Amino acid sequence: MPExxxxxxxxxxxxxxxxxxxNLVDGVSLSLDRGETLCIVGESGCGKSLTALALMGLLxxxxxxxxSGTAMFEGRDLLSLSLQELQNVRGDRMAMIFQEPMxxxxxxxxxxxxxxxxxxxxxxxxxxxxxxxxxxxxxKVRIPAPEKRLDEYPHQMSGGxxxxxxxxxxxxxxxxxxxxxxxxTALDVTVQAQVxxxxxxxxxxxxxAMIMITHxxxxxxxxxxxxxxxxxxxxxxxxxxxxxxxxxxxxxxxGLMSSxxxxxxxxxxxxxxxGIVPPADAMPEGCRFVSRCPFAQPGCALAPPMxxxxxxxxxxxxxAPLETGVDAPSPEIAGAA
Amino acid sequence: xxxxxxxRILIAIPTVILISVFVFTLQKLLPGDPVLAMAGEERDPExxxxxxxxxxxxxxxxxxxxHWIGGVLQGDLGISLRTRQPVLTLIGEKLPVTIQLAxxxxxxxxFIGVPTGILSAYRKGTWIxxxxxxxxxxxxxxxxxxxxxxxxxxxxxNLGWLPASGYAPLSEDPLRSIQTMIMPAFVLGTGLAATLMxxxxxxxxxxxxxxxxxxxxxxxxxxRVVILKHALRNALVPIVTVxxxxxxxxxxxxxxxxxxFTIPGFGKLVVDAVFNRDYAVVQGIVLCTAVAFIAxxxxxxxxxRILNPRMRDT
Numbered sequence: 001m002p003e004x005x006x007x008x009x010x011x012x013x014x015x016x017x018x019x020x021x022x023n024l025v026d027g028v029s030l031s032l033d034r035g036e037t038l039c040i041v042g043e044s045g046c047g048k049s050l051t052a053l054a055l056m057g058l059l060x061x062x063x064x065x066x067x068s069g070t071a072m073f074e075g076r077d078l079l080s081l082s083l084q085e086l087q088n089v090r091g092d093r094m095a096m097i098f099q100e101p102m103x104x105x106x107x108x109x110x111x112x113x114x115x116x117x118x119x120x121x122x123x124x125x126x127x128x129x130x131x132x133x134x135x136x137x138x139x140k141v142r143i144p145a146p147e148k149r150l151d152e153y154p155h156q157m158s159g160g161x162x163x164x165x166x167x168x169x170x171x172x173x174x175x176x177x178x179x180x181x182x183x184x185t186a187l188d189v190t191v192q193a194q195v196x197x198x199x200x201x202x203x204x205x206x207x208x209a210m211i212m213i214t215h216x217x218x219x220x221x222x223x224x225x226x227x228x229x230x231x232x233x234x235x236x237x238x239x240x241x242x243x244x245x246x247x248x249x250x251x252x253x254x255g256l257m258s259s260x261x262x263x264x265x266x267x268x269x270x271x272x273x274x275g276i277v278p279p280a281d282a283m284p285e286g287c288r289f290v291s292r293c294p295f296a297q298p299g300c301a302l303a304p305p306m307x308x309x310x311x312x313x314x315x316x317x318x319x320a321p322l323e324t325g326v327d328a329p330s331p332e333i334a335g336a337a
Numbered sequence: 338x339x340x341x342x343x344x345r346i347l348i349a350i351p352t353v354i355l356i357s358v359f360v361f362t363l364q365k366l367l368p369g370d371p372v373l374a375m376a377g378e379e380r381d382p383e384x385x386x387x388x389x390x391x392x393x394x395x396x397x398x399x400x401x402x403x404h405w406i407g408g409v410l411q412g413d414l415g416i417s418l419r420t421r422q423p424v425l426t427l428i429g430e431k432l433p434v435t436i437q438l439a440x441x442x443x444x445x446x447x448f449i450g451v452p453t454g455i456l457s458a459y460r461k462g463t464w465i466x467x468x469x470x471x472x473x474x475x476x477x478x479x480x481x482x483x484x485x486x487x488x489x490x491x492x493x494x495n496l497g498w499l500p501a502s503g504y505a506p507l508s509e510d511p512l513r514s515i516q517t518m519i520m521p522a523f524v525l526g527t528g529l530a531a532t533l534m535x536x537x538x539x540x541x542x543x544x545x546x547x548x549x550x551x552x553x554x555x556x557x558x559x560x561r562v563v564i565l566k567h568a569l570r571n572a573l574v575p576i577v578t579v580x581x582x583x584x585x586x587x588x589x590x591x592x593x594x595x596x597x598f599t600i601p602g603f604g605k606l607v608v609d610a611v612f613n614r615d616y617a618v619v620q621g622i623v624l625c626t627a628v629a630f631i632a633x634x635x636x637x638x639x640x641x642r643i644l645n646p647r648m649r650d651t
Contacts (some may be wrong), residue, residue: 058554104549118556
């Protein structure tokens with residue numbers, strides 16, 4: 001594996017459910033370098049969690065079907081590993097934190113055991129060594145009285161503490177890639193900031209790369225190096241976080257930014273994006289945002305490709321970049337294609 | 338845990354008292370005169386009056402109850418109106434036989450039903466699941482007496498592997514005891530296995546969808562550990578509940594199977610006592626069964642607390 005190859009390179013990932021006619025994740029390509037943080041943003045149901053679960057091999061198949069794609073991670077294609085190879089990777093080189101700390105820990109097992117078992121599974125160490133590692137990790141995630149917490153059950157902990165325990169579990173084997181699926185959504189706002197802080201600090205210490213899935217642009221601004229905006233199963237805009245925030249190009253990204261409430265001027269209503277995400281059985285063939293887009297034009301009936309227009313900043317819109325306004329293909333061309 | 342058990346036993350006392358009152362009253366409401374049953378051909382009014390006096394059947398009902406319950410508290414369940422043996426002795430002879438049968442049947446049921454249920458849930462929608470469900474449905478549909486007779490025909494008559502009937506106490510001849518009991522236990526156990534399998538399947542289906550099972554997989558644990566350590570443990574609470582209920586049913590409801598295999602168990606005692614209006618025996622049996630049921634439930638509650646840490650704080 002060449003040194004300059006990205007840690008993770010997802011190419012053309014498409015996922016479909018059951019006999020549906022459209023892909024719920026459609027042609028997603030992403031890349032991530034060592035130590036980098038990528039945020040995937042989008043509203044519920046846009047396919048961001050599906051993408052993460054597919055990487056971990058945790059999508060239930062059936063009903064989910066992998067239609068196309070590769071995900072090269074440390075020289076292996078995650079999407080074509082056997083179950084056993086996958087089991088060797090997950091929890092070790094690649095770990096995941098889930099959205100619901102209340103239900104993601106096993107209620108019948110002690111927290112210490114749940115962390116230690118991940119260590120024993122991959123490092124082949126003794127019970128004592130694994131338990132010590134679990135204690136280390138609980139200290140690292142700043143859970144008070146960690147010795148006592150080792151032998152407690154999840155229901156004896158608060159939501160914030162459980163999420164810290166989840167983080168301890170995921171980071172216990174120093175993974176090269178951490179996938180966090182809305183890790184703070186279920187937490188109180190004050191706890192959210194603490195948990196994000198903690199994750200960033202642990203990530204710095206361990207040099208892990210991270211994919212953070214969120215619908216919260218505040219979290220993106222806080223955490224991300226790179227951001228990918230997903231809409232209805234496709235990536236519509238991706239790039240360095242500063243570039244995307246300062247110069248959003250896709251009409252959906254622009255809508256997302258302006259619908260974020262701010263502390264400043266409170267006059268007027270919150271901006272919303274009109275319309276709804278088209279249901280899976282009525283997904284337009286071309287650009288999937290077309291029904292809600294203020295800039296839609298006939299050419300949008302043809303799916304726009306991701307085009308890089310600035311260093312690393314790419315967008316899937318015929319109108320982008322907005323300043324210069326590339327013309328969409330005329331309807332005749334769209335019809336011919 | 339000890340405090341919990343003590344508390345549960347204390348709470349059970351009013352229940353037992355209530356049951357005793359209920360049992361006693363119900364008996365008196367039943368048609369039929371025990372004295373006539375006892376006297377047989379004899380119809381001399383003086384004899385009947387004497388018997389009524391002797392067994393205090395002329396006393397007011399509440400006096401009869403207190404007399405009975407006073408004896409019960411001293412370990413005296415009364416005398417069988419028919420055989421003149423102490424009820425406690427009768428029950429003491431028969432109950433261990435039925436308990437042995439019930440335990441063996443339950444073991445067979447658990448060893449068949451739980452693994453099949455797990456497999457069927459894990460392979461939901463595949464041919465394994467279908468097969469397990471069809472077998473379970475057959476198990477539920479085949480009457481015990483028919484299966485019992487067919488087994489005797491095959492295993493005892495044609496193959497000569499096991500004795501067709503008879504009974505030996507476990508304490509005297511353990512091997513022969515198990516040999517004679519294994520067929521009836523199998524007959525009872527397969528029926529229950531079907532019920533257990535269905536419940537295990539549905540409990541496991543729920544648990545397998547849970548977030549913590551996904552977490553266990555995300556840790557890279559292999560499927561065996563995910564299923565047996567992370568999923569099964571959480572699915573066990575409903576399984577234990579069903580097993581407890583089934584065990585209770587076995588204690589009282591093995592009459593037919595006991596008859597077919599001529600096992601001198603509790604079931605025959607119950608039927609004989611009811612048909613002969615042997616009040617003392619029926620009361621004793623119902624009371625014992627009720628206490629056994631309550632004890633089983635307390636044990637099940639204790640099991641829940643072991644299985645589910647969340648219940649320990651309540």
